[in-house]
Amino acid sequence: xxxxxxxxxxxxxxxxxxxxxxxxxxxxxxxxxxxxxxxxxxxxxxxxxxxxxxxxxxxxxxxxxxxxxxxxxxxxxxxxxxxxxxxxxxxxxxxxxxxxxxxxxxxxxxxxxxxxxxxxxxxxxxxxxxxxxxxxxxxxxxxxxxxxxxxxxxxxxxxxxxxxxxxxxxxxxxxxxxxxxxxxxxxxxxxxxxxxxxxxxxxxxxxxxxxxxxxxxxxxxxxxxxxxxxxxxxxxxxxxxxxxxxxxxxxxxxxxxxxxxxxxxxxxxxxxxxxxxxxxxxxxxxxxxxxxxxxxxxxxxxxxxxxxxxxxxxxxxxxxxxxxxxxxxxxxxxxxxxxxxxxxxxxxxxxxxxxxxxxxxxxxxxxxxxxxxxxxxxxxxxxxxxxxxxxxxxxxxxxxxxxxxxxxxxxxxxxxxxxxxxxxxxxxxxxxxxxxxxxxxxxxxxxxxxxxxxxxxxxxxxxxxxxxxxxxxxxxxxxxxxxxxxxxxxxxxxxxxxxxxxxxxxxxxxxxxxxxxxxxxxxxxxxxxxxxxxxxxxxxxxxxxxxxxxxxxxxxxxxxxxxxxxxxxxxxxxxxxxxxxxxxxxxxxxxxxxxxxxxxxxxxxxxxxxxxxxxxxxxxxxxxxxxxxxxxxxx
Numbered sequence: 001x002x003x004x005x006x007x008x009x010x011x012x013x014x015x016x017x018x019x020x021x022x023x024x025x026x027x028x029x030x031x032x033x034x035x036x037x038x039x040x041x042x043x044x045x046x047x048x049x050x051x052x053x054x055x056x057x058x059x060x061x062x063x064x065x066x067x068x069x070x071x072x073x074x075x076x077x078x079x080x081x082x083x084x085x086x087x088x089x090x091x092x093x094x095x096x097x098x099x100x101x102x103x104x105x106x107x108x109x110x111x112x113x114x115x116x117x118x119x120x121x122x123x124x125x126x127x128x129x130x131x132x133x134x135x136x137x138x139x140x141x142x143x144x145x146x147x148x149x150x151x152x153x154x155x156x157x158x159x160x161x162x163x164x165x166x167x168x169x170x171x172x173x174x175x176x177x178x179x180x181x182x183x184x185x186x187x188x189x190x191x192x193x194x195x196x197x198x199x200x201x202x203x204x205x206x207x208x209x210x211x212x213x214x215x216x217x218x219x220x221x222x223x224x225x226x227x228x229x230x231x232x233x234x235x236x237x238x239x240x241x242x243x244x245x246x247x248x249x250x251x252x253x254x255x256x257x258x259x260x261x262x263x264x265x266x267x268x269x270x271x272x273x274x275x276x277x278x279x280x281x282x283x284x285x286x287x288x289x290x291x292x293x294x295x296x297x298x299x300x301x302x303x304x305x306x307x308x309x310x311x312x313x314x315x316x317x318x319x320x321x322x323x324x325x326x327x328x329x330x331x332x333x334x335x336x337x338x339x340x341x342x343x344x345x346x347x348x349x350x351x352x353x354x355x356x357x358x359x360x361x362x363x364x365x366x367x368x369x370x371x372x373x374x375x376x377x378x379x380x381x382x383x384x385x386x387x388x389x390x391x392x393x394x395x396x397x398x399x400x401x402x403x404x405x406x407x408x409x410x411x412x413x414x415x416x417x418x419x420x421x422x423x424x425x426x427x428x429x430x431x432x433x434x435x436x437x438x439x440x441x442x443x444x445x446x447x448x449x450x451x452x453x454x455x456x457x458x459x460x461x462x463x464x465x466x467x468x469x470x471x472x473x474x475x476x477x478x479x480x481x482x483x484x485x486x487x488x489x490x491x492x493x494x495x496x497x498x499x500x501x502x503x504x505x506x507x508x509x510x511x512x513x514x515x516x517x518x519x520x521x522x523x524x525x526x527x528x529x530x531x532x533x534x535x536x537x538x539x540x541x542x543x544x545x546x547x548x549x550x551x552x553x554x555x556x557x558x559x560x561x562x563x564x565x566x567x568x569x570x571x572x573x574x575x576x577x578x579x580x581x582x583x584x585x586x587x588x589x590x591x592x593x594x595x596x597x598x599x600x601x602x603x604x605x606x607x608x609x610x611x612x613x614x615x616x617x618x619x620x621x622x623x624x625x626x627x628x629x630x631x632x633x634x635x
Contacts, residue, residue, distance in 0.1 A: 004193060005048045008200035012041050015207045024213035025224060025287070027231055029089065033203075033211040036082045040199045043079055046072045047196040054124050054132055069122050069134050072196075073142040074114045079199050080146040080179070081106055083172045084153040086210075090164045091156065094343040096238045113145040130191040146183075150176050171209040175202040218290040220261060221268035229289035229296065230346070236298075237342040244304050247331035247353070249294035256325070263322045264290070270314045271295060274307075293353050304332055333368040351376050355438065382432050386441050389419040395448045396420070397456065398619035401629060402471070402590065403611045405604065409633045412503070414471040414612065415453045416619045417445060437477045446478045450488060453502075454495035456622050462501070465626065466633040471503045471533060479506060480514045485524035492528075499529030503554065507535050515549075522551055533590070537561070544581060554610075555582050559593025566599060576606070583607050 016037055024030065050068040053060045084106065092099035120137035154176050157169050164172075182198030216228035224232075236243055250263060274286035274297070286307070287298040299307055331352060339345040352368055389395050396418040404411040419427045436442040453472050462468075478484055492499055504525065506518065522532055533554035534547060547555060557575070564571035582589055594600050594613030603611060617628055 002048050002051055002193075004197035005044045005051075008044045008197040009041065011200045011204060012037050012044075015204060019207065019211065019213065022213035023217070025216065025228055025232055027228075028235055029086075029231065030211060032082070032085060032089075033206060036079070036206070037203055039075060039079050039082075040196070040203055043072065043075045043196050043199060046075060047193070051132060051193065054126050054134075057124075057126070065124070066122055069124065070118050070138055073117050073122075073138055076195065076199075077110055077113055077117075077142055077145045077149070080149045081110060083175050083202075084149055084156065086168065086206075087153055087156050087160070087164060087172055090168055091160045093234050093238075094341055109145070113141060116141050132193070133190050143183075146179075150179055167209055171205055174205055178202055178205070218268075221264050221290050223268045223271065223288050223290040223295065226289065226291040229291060230342075232287065232289070232298070233345065234342045236336070237340075237345065241300070243336045244299040244302075245333040245336075246297040246299065246304060246307055247294065247333070247349075248297070249329050249331065249353070251327040251329065252325070259322075259325055263318075263326055264295075266318055266321070267295060270311070270318065271297060273314070274310070304334060330365045331368065332365055335369070338370055338373055347380075348373065348376055351379065379435055382427075382435055383439060383441075385419060385421055385427070386432055386436055386445070390441065390444055390448065393448075394420065395445060395452070396426075396621070397449055397452045398621060399456075399470070399625040400612060400619040401617045401625070401632070403616050405609055405611065407466075409466055410616070410629045411466060411468050412471060412610070413467065413625060413629075414505070414619075415449060415456075415473070417449050417473075418619075433475065437475055440477075442475045442477045443481060446473075446475060447487060447491070449473075451491050451495070454491055454497045457497050457501050458495055460622075460626055465630045467629060469501050469503045469531070471505050473505045473535065474507075476507060476514070479518035479521065482517055482520070485521040485528075488525060488530075489528050492530075499525070500531070503531045503533055505533045505535040505556065506550070506552070519549075519551070526551055544578070547582065547585065547587070552587065554588045554590055556590040556592055556612075559613075562591050562593045562603075566602065579607055 016034075019030075019033070046068060050065065050072050053065040053068055057065065085103070088099055088102045092102070117138045120141065122134055122138040123136040124132075124134050126132045153172060157164060157172050157176075161169050178198050178201055179195075182194045186192055186195055216224050218225040235241075248267070250260070250267070252260060268288070268290065271286075271288040274284070274288065285300050285302045287300070289296050289298070297307060336345075339348060348368070352366075352372065398416045398418050399413040400416060401410040402412040402414060403409070417429055417433075419432065421427055433442065436445055450472055453470050457470060462470075474484075481487075488504075489499075492502065504522075506522070526532070531554070532550070532552045533556055534550060534552045535556045536558045537547075537555050561571070561575060565575045566572075579589060588609040589607075590610040590612055591603055591606075591608055592612045594603060594611050594615050596615060599613075600611065600615050616632075617625075620628065
């Protein structure tokens with residue numbers, strides 16, 4: 001009659017032995033698992049003892065037996081809440097206050113239920129052979145409470161499945177299924193007292209799927225993995241415990257997978273020496289985790305300088321083997337108080353690791369500080385503004401006139417993108433283009449701008465006011481899109497735009513593969529009738545070889561190069577010679593950044609074709625552009 005209960009006790013002893021003997025982090029989920037094992041053990045013991053008392057009713061006081069039976073019911077209701085607690089921990093892991101409110105409601109619910117269970121009657125039945133069970137109001141309350149909790153757990157798991165890992169949701173649902181199945185079987189087959197045994201089976205599932213310490217270990221290096229890192233950091237923020245962090249990344253100088261694996265294992269072995277205790281690792285001051293970027297060491301109650309005092313001497317042998325193969329970098333986070341929750345911290349880490357240029361570089365190390373946080377916050381704000389501008393069709397196009405020296409009038413214009421902040425103020429491209437390129441939004445922005453330019457060409461009779469074509473910028477990211485030419489040809493066809501009215505501006509790009517894609521796109525568009533300019537010549541890696549390789553018609557000198565012409569004799573000589581060489585290639589030249597009458601008079605003596613700058617006009621809205629050009633070209 002108690003064979004299932006004894007089997008359940010054996011199961012719990014076995015899994016706890018495995019659990020406690022392995023390297024692990026003693027996190028709250030692990031503590032919850034141990035607590036669950038404790039309560040299930042108590043449940044089994046009370047179940048065994050109450051059965052014994054009922055069978056041997058003459059040897060025990062009836063009140064004592066009733067108390068044991070009711071205690072079993074109360075503990076059963078407590079055990080039934082464990083699945084709900086597991087789910088709530090995941091759903092609200094970034095909202096600790098909400099999580100605690102749910103816990104408080106749950107505790108109040110169980111306490112009230114316990115009071116009613118102890119205050120109402122319970123009836124016992126034993127046929128003297130195999131059939132033994134209890135019934136009455138106390139049992140009905142227990143069934144109602146357990147049923148409510150189980151259904152709530154299932155509902156929360158299904159409804160909030162996006163906030164719960166797939167493994168955890170499946171595990172909890174399997175646990176609930178076992179409980180329901182065991183209760184159903186026991187209801188119809190009275191002699192099978194298996195509900196408490198089902199609790200121990202549930203613990204086995206929890207151990208195998210969620211709490212097995214081996215699941216937290218990176219199989220390649222033996223360090224703790226990124227999954228347990230997320231849980232560990234969530235708890236640090238939840239409990240407001242301060243910490244410092246050292247992120248170690250290995251940047252490959254080659255693609256040797258075996259060499260990288262060996263290096264990671266070696267580095268993991270070095271970092272493992274920081275663990276002072278293999279079992280109760282939560283008592284340590286150093287915690288090492290393997291993530292997709294490398295290794296992260298979380299420091300508790302120690303300074304970062306203490307870590308490097310111990311770590312640097314260990315690296316001599318590592319450096320001898322791998323110094324040429326890998327570039328090791330350190331990202332340091334010295335003040336956990338500047339971030340309020342782990343969700344924000346996780347976004348911060350990803351942003352920094354993907355874009356190390358936004359962090360402070362000092363003494364061969366990168367530091368995440370308040371300045372970094374501010375930059376990232378600004379990036380997030382700007383990204384939201386960009387997305388809102390795209391979604392609400394709020395991308396604007398301004399036009400800056402380009403003066404033709406030969407015709408002495410405005411003959412073209414450059415289309416320049418603008419967006420507005422939350423206060424309606426204009427934001428210029430240098431504030432958002434680089435970010436849009438990094439997050440992939442630039443392609444959509446480019447297509448919107450190009451469509452608006454085509455609509456602008458259709459809307460006005462540009463030939464009538466002397467405008468021959470409009471220049472439209474292409475970003476490096478757009479040039480790497482193998483479908484760019486097809487997309488832009490379709491936009492021109494949809495808007496019935498003569499391709500000769502479009503001149504696309506490209507910038508230098510260092511990637512050989514990207515350059516091939518870009519040239520393929522250019523050739524397609526040139527065949528369709530579009531022309532190209534090389535923008536920002538004189539900046540970055542732009543050179544004459546690049547001009548020779550690219551099928552461009554116009555070369556635009558960057559304003560920085562043009563400004564140096566007016567202030568530096570050497571720059572004046574160099575630019576004059578470059579102009580001569582470019583003209584020898586039968587290409588046209590645009591000078592940007594001309595702002596004064598004196599500058600204009602000086603560059604008019606050069607062998608150039610076009611001039612662009614604030615002297616003529618700043619970029620303006622399309623209607624103002626039409627008015628300005630109409631008036632200027634009538635002079």
